[in-house]
Amino acid sequence: MAIEIEPEKAQGPSGPVHAAPGNSKPWWARPAVHTGLIGAVIGYIIGHWLGNLISPATAGVSSFSTGLSDVRNWPLVLGYVFGTIGWLAGLGVFNDLGRLMLGKPLPDAEHAPAGGVAKYFRYTLDHKVVGIQYLFGMTTYFLTGGLFAMAIRTELLSPTYHVLNASQYLMVVGEHSTMMMMMMSSVVLGPFGQFFAPLMIGSKRMAFPRIEALAFWLTPAAYVILLSGILLGGFPTGWTGYEPLATQAGPGMDTYALAFGLMGISLILAGFNLIVTYINYRAPGMRWSRLPMFVWSMFTVSFLQVLSVPVLVAGLYMMLMDRTAQTAFFTNQLGGSSYLWEDVFWFFGHPEVYILALPGFGVVSEIIPVFTRKPLFGYRVAAAGMIGVSLLSFFVWQHHLFDSGINPDMRPLFMLTTELISIPTGFIYLVAAGTFWKAKITFSVPMLFAIAMYFNFLIGGVSGVFLSDVPADVTEHGSFFVMAHFHYTIMGGLIFAFMAGIYYWLPKMLGVKMNEKLGKWHFWTMFITFNSTFLPLFALGMMGMPRRVFEYQRNLQTLNDWVSISSYLLGVSLLIFLINLIMSTLVWRVKESGNPWRSRGLEWQVSSPPPPENFERVPVVLSHPYLYGVKDAPPVADLNPPVGVVASAYASAGLEA
Amino acid sequence: MSEATATPPAGLNADMEEAGFYHECALNGSWTASRLAMGGLSFLFGSFLFAYFYLRSLNSGGRWEGSGYHAPSMIMGTVMMLMVLISAGINYAAVQRIKAGHKKAWQIGGVIALLLGLATISMQIFELLNLPFYPASSGFASVFVGFYPVFIIVVLSAMIWLETLLARSRFIPGIAFVEQPPTYEEAFVVQRFQASVSGFTAIWNYLAVIAILFWFLFYVI
Numbered sequence: 001m002a003i004e005i006e007p008e009k010a011q012g013p014s015g016p017v018h019a020a021p022g023n024s025k026p027w028w029a030r031p032a033v034h035t036g037l038i039g040a041v042i043g044y045i046i047g048h049w050l051g052n053l054i055s056p057a058t059a060g061v062s063s064f065s066t067g068l069s070d071v072r073n074w075p076l077v078l079g080y081v082f083g084t085i086g087w088l089a090g091l092g093v094f095n096d097l098g099r100l101m102l103g104k105p106l107p108d109a110e111h112a113p114a115g116g117v118a119k120y121f122r123y124t125l126d127h128k129v130v131g132i133q134y135l136f137g138m139t140t141y142f143l144t145g146g147l148f149a150m151a152i153r154t155e156l157l158s159p160t161y162h163v164l165n166a167s168q169y170l171m172v173v174g175e176h177s178t179m180m181m182m183m184m185s186s187v188v189l190g191p192f193g194q195f196f197a198p199l200m201i202g203s204k205r206m207a208f209p210r211i212e213a214l215a216f217w218l219t220p221a222a223y224v225i226l227l228s229g230i231l232l233g234g235f236p237t238g239w240t241g242y243e244p245l246a247t248q249a250g251p252g253m254d255t256y257a258l259a260f261g262l263m264g265i266s267l268i269l270a271g272f273n274l275i276v277t278y279i280n281y282r283a284p285g286m287r288w289s290r291l292p293m294f295v296w297s298m299f300t301v302s303f304l305q306v307l308s309v310p311v312l313v314a315g316l317y318m319m320l321m322d323r324t325a326q327t328a329f330f331t332n333q334l335g336g337s338s339y340l341w342e343d344v345f346w347f348f349g350h351p352e353v354y355i356l357a358l359p360g361f362g363v364v365s366e367i368i369p370v371f372t373r374k375p376l377f378g379y380r381v382a383a384a385g386m387i388g389v390s391l392l393s394f395f396v397w398q399h400h401l402f403d404s405g406i407n408p409d410m411r412p413l414f415m416l417t418t419e420l421i422s423i424p425t426g427f428i429y430l431v432a433a434g435t436f437w438k439a440k441i442t443f444s445v446p447m448l449f450a451i452a453m454y455f456n457f458l459i460g461g462v463s464g465v466f467l468s469d470v471p472a473d474v475t476e477h478g479s480f481f482v483m484a485h486f487h488y489t490i491m492g493g494l495i496f497a498f499m500a501g502i503y504y505w506l507p508k509m510l511g512v513k514m515n516e517k518l519g520k521w522h523f524w525t526m527f528i529t530f531n532s533t534f535l536p537l538f539a540l541g542m543m544g545m546p547r548r549v550f551e552y553q554r555n556l557q558t559l560n561d562w563v564s565i566s567s568y569l570l571g572v573s574l575l576i577f578l579i580n581l582i583m584s585t586l587v588w589r590v591k592e593s594g595n596p597w598r599s600r601g602l603e604w605q606v607s608s609p610p611p612p613e614n615f616e617r618v619p620v621v622l623s624h625p626y627l628y629g630v631k632d633a634p635p636v637a638d639l640n641p642p643v644g645v646v647a648s649a650y651a652s653a654g655l656e657a
Numbered sequence: 658m659s660e661a662t663a664t665p666p667a668g669l670n671a672d673m674e675e676a677g678f679y680h681e682c683a684l685n686g687s688w689t690a691s692r693l694a695m696g697g698l699s700f701l702f703g704s705f706l707f708a709y710f711y712l713r714s715l716n717s718g719g720r721w722e723g724s725g726y727h728a729p730s731m732i733m734g735t736v737m738m739l740m741v742l743i744s745a746g747i748n749y750a751a752v753q754r755i756k757a758g759h760k761k762a763w764q765i766g767g768v769i770a771l772l773l774g775l776a777t778i779s780m781q782i783f784e785l786l787n788l789p790f791y792p793a794s795s796g797f798a799s800v801f802v803g804f805y806p807v808f809i810i811v812v813l814s815a816m817i818w819l820e821t822l823l824a825r826s827r828f829i830p831g832i833a834f835v836e837q838p839p840t841y842e843e844a845f846v847v848q849r850f851q852a853s854v855s856g857f858t859a860i861w862n863y864l865a866v867i868a869i870l871f872w873f874l875f876y877v878i
Contacts, residue, residue, distance in 0.1 A: 103824030280686040314704030327792040327799035335720030335796030650681040
């Protein structure tokens with residue numbers, strides 16, 4: 001929690017500049033993934049030993065607390081906790097903290113030349129490197145979660161013939177859903193949010209680069225811990241971790257709580273850093289009214305993360321305490337309540353839905369003015385819509401409990417708040433419609449994905465309004481209808497926006513352009529197979545197909561088979577994307593150093609990939625980023641302002657030389 | 658753009674200008690970060706507050722406190738709460754001294770605040786290991802056993818922060834707190850340090866309020 005402002009270049013220019021540590025050492029002696037792994041193993045062994053030491057001490061507690069879980073996974077839980085600390089220590093995360101505790105100055109590691117590909121495997125402080133680490137990290141998450149989805153669909157090919165047994169099926173569902181939810185929370189905020197946060201606001205740096213890098217390096221640990229749950233029998237609860245099932249479940253449940261908790265901490269840290277950066281590191285002239293929509297989306301989402309995710313972390317911690325220290329937060333007969341989990345979880349869980357939705361809208365709002373060559377219609381309305389959605393998202397969580405036996409008098413209130421949230425969401429659609437109106441649209445790959453995002457999210461959103469009605473929700477709760485709804489909003493919305501973002505921003509991030517032809521193949525196959533996979537799920541849900549059940553009525557087989565085959569084809573489509581990504585970035589490498597989309601975005605005003613310091617000088621922002629097609633529109637920024645202009649922005653603080 | 662017509666101060670060059678700009682960003686960032694951290698922590702502690710009132714009002718199975726309930730030691734709880742309170746008070750008073758240019762006085766106050774914080778942590782661990790109830794004996798016991806480890810971790814993080822400030826202060830000449838240092842690099846170091854001390858003080862005062870709140874919940878009502 002120690003908040004430390006980095007001694008940055010401002011410590012110079014004539015003052016001492018401390019070299020990055022250990023640059024003279026051979027690669028194997030410098031902190032990187034391999035030392036992290038060694039640290040993780042050592043940490044796990046220590047934690048496991050400590051857990052075994054503690055376990056007998058809690059045995060008496062267990063005998064007292066009849067009705068609680070028999071599982072006392074101190075060795076496992078402490079093994080993972082210490083393993084994660086060891087992983088971070090091995091990566092060198094705590095080195096600078098140690099220096100600070102000794103009163104030593106910090107090295108200028110942020111701007112130190114890290115060299116080649118190796119920097120992607122290190123605790124690197126450059127936000128651009130962290131963004132690319134996130135890009136490949138989250139893609140790995142996504143593809144792994146996708147393989148679990150394939151396994152689910154394979155099992156559902158037949159109502160009676162089984163590839164997986166019941167518990168294996170639940171395990172696969174749990175792994176798929178949790179991994180996807182963890183990934184989706186970071187899939188835009190990580191790669192694009194971290195990479196473009198300073199570039200879009202005209203800054204050379206993040207507020208807390210160490211916190212930013214830490215946020216990323218927690219995600220591989222969460223990934224490994226979650227996957228290790230398979231070896232422990234998985235967990236039967238899905239991503240919602242409902243009590244009392246979670247307390248009764250085997251040791252795989254601990255991996256759910258630990259992995260999700262680590263990802264939660266990562267989200268809090270990433271959001272924290274972004275908020276401080278956006279508020280304080282904007283270039284002169286970058287007023288709130290000139291902020292790109294993507295930055296607005298990241299800003300609002302970051303607030304949701306900093307405020308709602310601590311509640312999730314607290315809930316997961318309570319779950320772990322119930323399973324190790326034998327507390328009884330969620331055990332009704334011992335003074336706890338399983339409803340407590342549902343409230344805590346969904347207090348996070350519903351803002352989480354908008355943590356997933358808003359970044360997608362941010363990405364496409366950035367893209368559509370470029371390819372319509374029109375100013376973004378109703379800029380202020382769009383910003384207000386994002387703020388409105390964020391605020392309202394804290395007041396709707398009980399709609400997830402409509403069918404759980406809550407006081408029926410509470411239902412109309414939460415039905416109303418849920419329906420209200422469609423109004424600011426409608427603002428965002430209004431903005432898109434106004435921008436598209438009478439525009440000459442260029443149907444490039446990013447634009448195709450952006451349009452598809454609006455289409456898919458509309459289906460997801462309208463079905464969401466339908467579900468917010470108590471009678472409809474009570475009927476469809478727990479069915480495939482609900483599943484179709486949220487897959488349309490999350491995959492149809494966020495993942496399509498993520499794809500739009502990759503095709504749009506990859507030339508900026510890596511200086512190479514993705515293959516357009518393969519991109520179009522990817523788009524059309526993904527758009528068709530996505531809808532072919534998820535649209536029938538609405539019908540299946542209406543016909544009574546329940547979620548999380550591996551056997552179903554025979555009359556539902558035809559539709560299920562259709563969905564399964566479509567999902568395989570969707571997998572093939574994603575394979576096209578993967579081939580395009582790998583070949584374009586590693587093999588073909590068609591250079592793109594300029595501004596291929598003729599965007600006015602500040603990030604496009606520098607070379608691609610951006611120079612190490614982002615900008616040669618602190619830029620001065622002169623106009624709005626969306627003045628497309630406006631005659632005599634001023635340039636977006638002066639990248640080389642005369643000396644004195646920037647100083648005047650902070651002259652009131654009396655800091656002139 | 659009025660700034661576009663600004664006249665550069667004599668002797669100002671681009672590097673100095675940029676250094677000053679990011680220095681100002683960092684100072685403001687420190688203020689924002691400490692307040693934002695309080696917001697996030699409020700939701701973290703708020704979860705336990707919610708659990709407390711939820712389980713208390715529900716009194717599931719008549720086991721909010723349960724039969725044969727033994728309260729935790731009022732004396733110990735009060736002493737720990739007072740130690741956090743005194744630590745925050747001493748730190749606050751010491752910060753007023755450093756603002757007046759007395760570095761040594763702040764260091765002494767800081768060390769006392771640090772020791773009191775660490776002593777609180779030790780006492781809290783001792784209490785958790787010697788409770789008169791099992792964690793699963795009641796809703797109250799669960800919230801109590803669940804809350805304090807989290808509070809200990811947050812307080813420990815704050816104490817590590819304070820220790821880094823004390824360590825850094827050793828390398829800043831006392832005179833720099835009294836009069837403007839000769840170079841702007843040195844002035845920046847002092848201002849950064851002061852911003853960090855200010856941020857820490859805000860957080861530590863906030864944690865003192867949290868300590869009082871939960872003391873009231875767990876020991877008084």
